[in-house]
Every structure is written in structure tokens, then in C-alpha cells.
Amino acid sequence: xxxREIENEKNVLERxxxxxxxxxxxxxxxxQPKIFRFIFLKVSNREExxxxxxxxxxxxxxxxxRFKDEGLPLSSWLYAIARNxxxxxxxxxxxxxxxxxxTDDVLTLATATLEDDVIHKIDLESVYKALKSLxxxxxxxxIMRFVEGxxxxxxxxxxxxxxxAIRVIQFRALQKLKKMLNNNHD
Amino acid sequence: MTKERILTILYRMRQISPNKDFSQKxxxxxxxxxHDFSSKQTxxxxxxxxxxxxxxxxxFRAVFLAGATIAILFAIYFATAQLSPLFLxxxxxxxxxxxxDMINTSIDIQLSNIQxxxxxxxxxxxxxxxxxxxxxxxxxxxxxKSEQEKIGLPAxxxxxxxxxxILKAIGK
Numbered sequence: 001x002x003x004r005e006i007e008n009e010k011n012v013l014e015r016x017x018x019x020x021x022x023x024x025x026x027x028x029x030x031x032q033p034k035i036f037r038f039i040f041l042k043v044s045n046r047e048e049x050x051x052x053x054x055x056x057x058x059x060x061x062x063x064x065x066r067f068k069d070e071g072l073p074l075s076s077w078l079y080a081i082a083r084n085x086x087x088x089x090x091x092x093x094x095x096x097x098x099x100x101x102x103t104d105d106v107l108t109l110a111t112a113t114l115e116d117d118v119i120h121k122i123d124l125e126s127v128y129k130a131l132k133s134l135x136x137x138x139x140x141x142x143i144m145r146f147v148e149g150x151x152x153x154x155x156x157x158x159x160x161x162x163x164x165a166i167r168v169i170q171f172r173a174l175q176k177l178k179k180m181l182n183n184n185h186d
Numbered sequence: 187m188t189k190e191r192i193l194t195i196l197y198r199m200r201q202i203s204p205n206k207d208f209s210q211k212x213x214x215x216x217x218x219x220x221h222d223f224s225s226k227q228t229x230x231x232x233x234x235x236x237x238x239x240x241x242x243x244x245x246f247r248a249v250f251l252a253g254a255t256i257a258i259l260f261a262i263y264f265a266t267a268q269l270s271p272l273f274l275x276x277x278x279x280x281x282x283x284x285x286x287d288m289i290n291t292s293i294d295i296q297l298s299n300i301q302x303x304x305x306x307x308x309x310x311x312x313x314x315x316x317x318x319x320x321x322x323x324x325x326x327x328x329x330x331k332s333e334q335e336k337i338g339l340p341a342x343x344x345x346x347x348x349x350x351x352i353l354k355a356i357g358k
Binding site: 025040120126127174 | 199
């Protein structure tokens with residue numbers, strides 16, 4: 001089943017590379033929510049996340065012919081573009097990632113489809129704030145690994161770090177989160 | 187908070203999703219933009235090939251024109267160098283100078299001859315005029331007679347008479 005899905009995606013990707021817009025549309029439908037989420041958790045602003053997501057897929061569509069040369073899985077390639085867009089976003093806007101950023105958008109979107117209770121919302125807010133207090137590269141790896149479910153190999157290709165470093169950062173990030181959240185609860 | 191709880195909360199963040207209306211508009215806008223690297227690449231390659239083809243074509247044309255020009259110039263040079271007196275004298279300066287020199291020399295010779303002829307003619311005319319206008323002094327009878335008298339020669343001598351008579355006899 002998984003192999004068939006991979007084969008199917010490969011076929012769709014080949015068609016997209018040849019310029020078939022409907023094929024790229026299928027890839028867009030599959031990956032756009034993931035990329036939006038990654039960006040949104042990084043910038044904490046819905047409109048800016050939408051704008052950056054649009055830029056990522058526009059760039060992907062315009063440059064998809066180069067995709068094979070880079071030898072990445074499509075997801076890694078898209079996350080790499082998104083990551084660079086976020087870096088540029090903070091660089092050009094002279095902004096820094098801060099835990100003081102408004103978390104309302106995140107909480108609204110993260111709880112919109114859940115039958116959420118108050119406790120969940122509080123935990124969500126705490127975890128999100130703790131996440132935002134981590135160094136940028138820790139945040140990226142936590143989001144890719146634990147929110148999006150990418151494997152270390154894919155994260156390695158998206159970030160340019162080796163898999164050993166990914167595992168180390170992942171471990172340290174979880175330790176820090178745990179420590180921060182436990183301190184807050186205390 | 188436990189590690190499992192943290193992971194659960196993180197996992198539940200997957201519920202975050204973009205606005206559907208935004209997604210549709212964004213997708214439509216992206217797919218409307220001209221694709222893409224592959225077609226750009228194709229166009230780029232085609233463009234490069236076209237440019238290369240034109241470049242080669244132009245180069246060949248330029249080389250051909252340059253060769254033709256050189257050949258024409260060489261032919262003109264050859265013609266002027268070898269055949270200039272006959273065909274293209276105007277294009278060979280040395281030929282023109284040589285030819286002009288030859289003509290000048292010829293003219294000089296002719297002028298010299300004319301001058302000589304003219305001088306000779308004048309002298310001849312003078313002599314003829316002298317001959318016709320004046321009797322030469324040495325043929326004048328009076329001059330001869332006066333010279334005889336100065337020298338003291340007799341008007342006729344015996345010897346002369348003898349000679350005359352012999353001649354007459356022979357004449358008979």
C-alpha cells in the first residue's frame with residue numbers, strides 16, 4: 001500500500017516536473033497543509049504564514065525542474081524552501097523569534113477542530129510557548145519530527161545536518177521542553 | 187508534564203490547517219503562473235541552440251565574406267600588377283608612372299628632332315637665299331681678272347693654247 005502510494009507520488013512528481021499543472025496541484029494539496037503548519041508555528045501569525053506558504057509553493061512550482069538534481073525527497077525539498085523563507089522573513093523584517101509573540105492564532109487554529117477542554121488549551125499554550133523559547137534550529141527539528149512526523153533522514157536532508165546531529169538536537173530539545181514545562185507547573 | 191504528554195500535545199498541533207479559501211486561491215494563483223524550470227530549461231536550451239546556430243551561421247557567413255573579399259582584393263591586385271597596362275591602368279600607380287615616363291621621353295625625342303629639323307631647315311633656307319640672291323665672289327669674272335692682274339699672270343699662255351688645240355683634235 002505504502003509502496004503503491006510512493007510509486008504513485010513518484011509518477012505525479014514526474015508529471016509535475018514535466019510541467020503538468022494538475023500534477024503539481026495534487027502535490028500542493030498533499031504538502032501545503034504541512035508546510036503551512038511548519039511556517040505558522042515558526043512565525044505565529046496566520047496571514048504571514050499564508051503569505052510565506054504561498055511563496056514556498058510558487059517557488060517550488062517555478063523551480064521544480066531542479067528538484068531531481070538536488071536528490072531530496074519532495075517533502076525535504078519543500079521544508080528546506082520553507083525554512084529559508086522563514087529565515088528571510090525574520091531577517092528582512094528585523095524581527096526575532098520571541099515567546100512574546102501572539103499565540104492566539106495558534107491556539108485558535110490548533111483547537112478549532114477538537115472537542116477541547118480547558119486543560120488541553122492550557123497545555124497547548126504552555127507547550128507552544130516552551131517551543132518558541134527554544135533555539136530556532138531546535139524548534140525546526142521538534143516541529144518536523146514530532147508535529148509532522150518526518151523521519152531523521154528527511155529532516156537531515158531538509159536542514160543539511162547529519163542524522164546523528166538531528167537525533168542529538170531532538171533529544172536535547174525534548175529535555176529542555178520537559179524542564180521548562182515542569183518548572184512552569186511547579 | 188511528562189514526555190508522553192508533551193509529545194501528544196505536539197502531535198495534536200497537526201490539527202492546525204490553513205484556511206481552505208486561502209488554499210484554493212493560492213493554488214489557483216500558483217498554477218496560473220508560467221511554469222517552470224523544465225520548460226524554462228527547454229526554452230533556455232532551445233534558445234541556446236538557436237543562438238549557437240545563429241552564431242555558427244553568422245561566423246560562417248563572416249568567414250565566407252572575409253574570404254571572398256580577400257579573394258577579390260587579391261584578384262584586383264594580381265590584375266593591376268600583371269595586366270595593368272592593358273586592363274586596369276588606373277589601379278597601378280607604378281604602371282602609370284612608367285607609362286607617363288615613356289610618353290614623356292618619346293615627346294622629348296620628337297621635340298628634339300623637330301628642333302633639329304627646324305634649325306636645319308632655317309640654315310638651308312639661308313644658304314639657298316644667299317645662293318639665289320648673291321653670285322659667289324670667287325666666280326665673278328671681275329674678281330678673277332683682278333686677281334690675275336695682281337699675280338701677273340698672262341691672259342692666255344702658249345701652254346694653254348697647245349692644250350686647247352690637242353683637246354680639239356681629240357674631239358674631232
